[in-house]
Every structure is written in C-alpha cells, then in structure tokens.
Amino acid sequence: xxxxxxxxxxxxxxxxxxxxxxxxxxxxxxxxxxxxxxxxxxxxxxxxxxxxxxxxxxxxxxxxxxxxxxxxxxxxxxxxxxxxxxxxxxxxxxxxxxxxxxxxxxxxxxxxxxxxxxxxxxxxxxxxxxxxxxxxxxxxxxxxxxxxxxxxxxxxxxxxxxxxxxxxxxxxxxxxxxxxxxxxxxxxxxxxxxxxxxxxxxxxxxxxxxxxxxxxxxxxxxxxxxxxxxxxx
Numbered sequence: 001x002x003x004x005x006x007x008x009x010x011x012x013x014x015x016x017x018x019x020x021x022x023x024x025x026x027x028x029x030x031x032x033x034x035x036x037x038x039x040x041x042x043x044x045x046x047x048x049x050x051x052x053x054x055x056x057x058x059x060x061x062x063x064x065x066x067x068x069x070x071x072x073x074x075x076x077x078x079x080x081x082x083x084x085x086x087x088x089x090x091x092x093x094x095x096x097x098x099x100x101x102x103x104x105x106x107x108x109x110x111x112x113x114x115x116x117x118x119x120x121x122x123x124x125x126x127x128x129x130x131x132x133x134x135x136x137x138x139x140x141x142x143x144x145x146x147x148x149x150x151x152x153x154x155x156x157x158x159x160x161x162x163x164x165x166x167x168x169x170x171x172x173x174x175x176x177x178x179x180x181x182x183x184x185x186x187x188x189x190x191x192x193x194x195x196x197x198x199x200x201x202x203x204x205x206x207x208x209x210x211x212x213x214x215x216x217x218x219x220x221x222x223x224x225x226x227x228x229x230x231x232x233x
Contacts, residue, residue: 004041008034025056032084036077045072049081060084061120085118092117099134102169105205109214111135112171112207119143119173124151126159127169129204137163151188153195160201168196170206179210181217189217190224197224 011031020028029046037045048070053059059067060081067078092114102108108127115125115138124142127135139159142151160168170189181189189206196203205218217223 004039007041026050028056029059029081032080033077036080037072037074040072042072045070045077048072061118088118089115093138096135099130099136102129102133102135105216105219108169108205109207109216111138112169112209113212113214116171116173116209120175122175123173124156125171126156127171128160128163128165129167129169131166133167136165139163151192153192156192157195157199160196161199165201167202167204169204171209172206173209175210177210179208179213179215181206181208181215181222186217186222189222193224 011027011034014023015031023031026043026046029049030042033042033045049059049067050056052070053062062082064075064078064082067073067081068075073081096111096114100107100111102111111127112125115127116123122144123140126137126139126141128137128139130136141155141159156170170192172185185206185208189203193203203223205216206223208215208217
C-alpha cells in the first residue's frame with residue numbers, strides 16, 4: 001500500500017472508529033474528497049478550500065460553480081461537497097418520520113431546530129398541523145439576509161389554507177445571533193395572529209431558533225390574544 005493509499009485508509013479508519021469529533025476542519029474535507037478525487041493527495045486541496053472560503057461550513061455552503069474554481073476541485077468533488085448541507089437537512093427531516101406528532105412545546109422546538117439547522121440566512125418557516133398536532137407540511141416561505149427575512153401575511157395565510165391547516169406554528173432563525181425576539185418579530189407575529197384568529201385557525205407558537213437555542217413566544221406570553229388558540233398537548 002502506497003503512502004497516499006495508507007493516509008486515505010487511516011482517515012477512514014479514524015472516522016469509523018470514533019467519528020468526526022477529533023478531526024480538524026481540513027481533515028473532514030480530506031475525508032470527503034477521497035471519495036471524489038482518485039489517486040491524488042487531497043490535503044492541499046482541503047487547505048486551499050479553507051483558505052478560499054474561510055471555514056468548513058462556508059465551504060460546504062458554497063455553490064458548486066464557486067467550488068470548481070479552486071485548483072484540484074472537479075465537478076464530482078464540487079457536487080459532493082455542495083450536497084452535504086442538503087443531505088443533512090434531508091436526514092434530519094427523515095428522522096422525524098411521516099407526519100410526526102408534536103406532543104409538547106419541546107417537540108416543536110426540536111423540530112424547528114432541525115428544520116433550520118443548515119440555514120445561513122434568516123428563514124421564516126410555516127409549520128402546518130392537523131387537529132391532532134401531526135405535521136402536515138413544513139414550508140420555508142421567506143428567506144432574507146443574515147439579519148432579516150421579510151414576512152408577507154397574505155402569502156403565509158395562502159400557504160396555510162392551501163395545505164388545509166387546522167393549526168399553525170411559525171418559526172424563524174437568527175443566524176449567529178440570539179434567540180431573543182426583536183420588536184419587529186413581536187409586531188409581525190401579532191399581526192399574523194390577528195389574521196389567523198379571524199380565520200379560526202389557532203396559532204400555537206412562534207419559535208425563534210439560534211443554533212441549538214430556542215425561544216417560545218407562546219411560553220413567554222408574547223402572542224397576541226387568540227380566541228381559538230390551543231397549546232400543543
């Protein structure tokens with residue numbers, strides 16, 4: 001076995017033995033690149049990617065068209081790297097199963113964290129529930145910059161009605177920030193609550209996600225009065 005083959009095998013053995021916990025960022029990229037770049041030392045490519053994009057997450061979030069501009073990264077390698085965030089989202093969603101039931105506010109919070117786990121910009125999410133609190137749809141309606149996501153009540157209502165919502169939950173993320181709501185968050189939420197209250201559709205919560213941290217506007221008493229509201233239970 002050549003040195004190159006031995007190095008690749010050692011990376012795979014380390015991963016199979018103890019996961020990625022002890023891996024440096026460049027080693028994670030090396031491991032991935034071994035499956036797309038044959039018969040070539042991928043360590044310089046991994047370092048070049050980190051130098052170009054700044055971090056592991058930025059590299060995986062980069063567009064394939066940008067990745068291939070790095071020397072040594074071909075179409076196959078770019079596609080593999082670019083697929084990682086989408087694969088993560090698909091895995092997290094699939095782990096919940098078909099039409100998962102949200103039995104508690106904590107279930108809703110964990111679901112929102114998983115749905116927004118790989119979002120870099122601020123995303124507004126509409127979670128559509130049945131009367132029995134099963135998730136019918138989780139719909140990203142708006143994506144904004146890293147500091148804002150415009151929310152248009154008409155589009156939110158149309159999406160809820162289109163998917164026959166019995167109840168709804170709102171969620172959005174604060175990338176790199178705090179899970180505390182802004183005054184704009186509270187204002188938009190109360191506007192939406194008023195509209196949904198008029199339609200007879202309970203608004204269960206608006207959950208703000210910041211990494212693994214969450215903030216429940218329902219638990220904090222920040223939802224506008226909703227005559228038809230009913231907590232998940």
